[in-house]
Amino acid sequence: AQIVLEEVKTEVVTLKQQGIEPCLAVVLVGDDPASHVYVRNKVEKAQYVGIRSLEFRMDATASAQQLLEQIDALNSESSVHGILVQLPLPAHIDESLVLQRINPNKDVDGFHSENVGGLSQGSDVLTPCTPTGCIRLLKDSLGEDLSGLHAVVVGRSNIVGKPMAALLLQENCTVSIVHSKTKNIQDICQQADILVAAVGRPKMITADYLQSGAVVIDVGINRIQENGKSRLVGDVDYEDVFAKVKAITPVPGGVGPMTIAYLMLNTLKAAHSQFKETCKD
Ligand code: NDP
Numbered sequence: 440a441q442i443v444l445e446e447v448k449t450e451v452v453t454l455k456q457q458g459i460e461p462c463l464a465v466v467l468v469g470d471d472p473a474s475h476v477y478v479r480n481k482v483e484k485a486q487y488v489g490i491r492s493l494e495f496r497m498d499a500t501a502s503a504q505q506l507l508e509q510i511d512a513l514n515s516e517s518s519v520h521g522i523l524v525q526l527p528l529p530a531h532i533d534e535s536l537v538l539q540r541i542n543p544n545k546d547v548d549g550f551h552s553e554n555v556g557g558l559s560q561g562s563d564v565l566t567p568c569t570p571t572g573c574i575r576l577l578k579d580s581l582g583e584d585l586s587g588l589h590a591v592v593v594g595r596s597n598i599v600g601k602p603m604a605a606l607l608l609q610e611n612c613t614v615s616i617v618h619s620k621t622k623n624i625q626d627i628c629q630q631a632d633i634l635v636a637a638v639g640r641p642k643m644i645t646a647d648y649l650q651s652g653a654v655v656i657d658v659g660i661n662r663i664q665e666n667g668k669s670r671l672v673g674d675v676d677y678e679d680v681f682a683k684v685k686a687i688t689p690v691p692g693g694v695g696p697m698t699i700a701y702l703m704l705n706t707l708k709a710a711h712s713q714f715k716e717t718c719k720d
Contacts, residue, residue, distance in 0.1 A: 440696035443575065444488055447703045451489040454710060461710035462491040463521040463547065463702075464513045468506060468532065469499035474525045481523070484699050490706055493519065503532045507540050514542040520713055521547035521706035526598075544713060547705040549602065558605050565705050570603035572697035573635060573656045574610065580654055580686045581633075586611035591628050593617050593644065593674070594637035599658055603635050624648075636674035644675040646683050655680065655687040658694050 454461055463485050467478050478494065485492035495509055506524075513522045522545045528534050538546075543553040549567040557564030577585060590612040594600035600616060607614045612633065617624045628634055628648040636644050637658040649655070659674030673690030680687065688694055 440572075440700040443572075443697070443700035443704060444484065447490075447700070447707055448488045450707050454707070454714070455489070457714070459710055459714050460491050460518070461489075461521075461706055462493065462519050463523065463706045464493040464495065464516075464519045466495045466497070466506070466509060466513075466522070466524045468497045468501055468525070469529045471527070474527075478525055481699055481702060484703055485706070488703050490703060499529050501529075501532075503536065506532060506537055510537065510540045514540075514545065517713075517717075519545065520710035521545055521702075523547055523702070544716075545709055547702060547709055549705070550597070555597075555602070558602060558609075561609055565709060566606065567598060567602045568701035568705060569599050569637075569658060569694060569698045570606050570635075571705075572701040573603060573658065573694060574606050575701070576656060576688060576694070576697060577633060577654065585633070587613065588632040589613045589615070589630055590633040590635065591615045591617060591631035592635045592637065593624070593628065594635075594639075594658075596637065599637035603637065603658075607633070607635075638674045640674055641672050642674070642676035642679075644680065646676070646680045649680055649683055651683050652685045653683070655684050656694060657688050657690050660690060660695065 451461055465478050465481055467474060482492045482494060497506060513519050522541050524537055528537060538550045539552060541551055543551045546554055546565055549565045554564040558566050590607040592600050592604045595616050595618045604614050604616050615627055617627050625648050629650050631653050633654050634649060635656045635658060639659055641661040641663050655675055657673035657675040661672050662669055663672055671691050
């Protein structure tokens with residue numbers, strides 16, 4: 440993650456020399472403590488790499504209409520290149536309606552259906568930060584060419600599992616997706632050269648799920664109570680699998696920081712492409 444941040448930092452300097460100041464707008468609705476921590480981390484990293492960040496906080500009682508108006512204003516503000524609406528939103532607001540309202544060119548989370556469709560067709564679009572960062576981790580560990588490797592993705596959410604599978608397919612992996620209705624999950628996982636766990640179940644993946652030498656990406660972030668203390672663990676039982684795997688991402692400290700680094704990279708990418716568009720005009 441630190442390497443990616445340094446790359447972004449250097450690129451930001453180049454963009455600024457061309458007269459563009461990349462800018463990320465983060466919208467936070469309500470007072471979910473975890474969301475506040477995530478937003479603070481994002482804003483801090485933006486400052487670190489030299490990306491201007493704007494924060495818009497709205498009351499938990501804000502209406503969907505108020506949020507949509509905020510998004511409209513950011514869509515039409517040309518100095519804003521990236522827009523991120525921190526999820527989850529309060530229950531009375533339809534998440535998909537909100538995500539669809541963001542200009543796809545500013546959709547640094549890659550959740551707009553235009554970007555989701557583009558990813559599935561292999562177009563050069565903004566792709567979700569977590570799985571895109573996971574591809575970078577895999578390439579840093581296994582080399583640029585992931586062709587022919589069997590990747591098993593545990594979980595099929597729109598945010599992680601599905602885009603992860605699409606990105607692995609783009610890298611010419613043979614991809615299996617398993618989920619809560621899959622039979623014989625363990626047998627399928629045992630065939631994995633690459634296993635990506637995005638389930639939300641603490642320490643579900645134990646050594647019995649893996650073949651020796653597998654590379655494991657643990658996306659899960661779960662808070663558990665252990666010996667009277669609260670701590671974060673992944674979906675993989677790190678201690679149990681450690682001796683068996685070729686490489687594994689720790690929790691915390693693995694995919695989480697990489698996700699934020701890729702948010703910075705996506706903001707840069709968005710700023711680049713909007714700059715190119717204005718040059719054309
Ligand atoms: P979701 O709850 O949206 O999806 C979980 C997926 O896991 C579903 O597809 C579900 O299957 C599947 N699943 C649930 N139980 C089982 C089981 N017993 N066996 C197999 N599959 C199962 O979660 P997310 O994808 O949003 O997040 C997953 C984890 O990753 C969470 O811990 C989350 O906190 C973390 N996360 C971390 C990020 C980071 O930056 N590091 C970013 C985003 C998420 P089904 O579809 O059948 O219900």
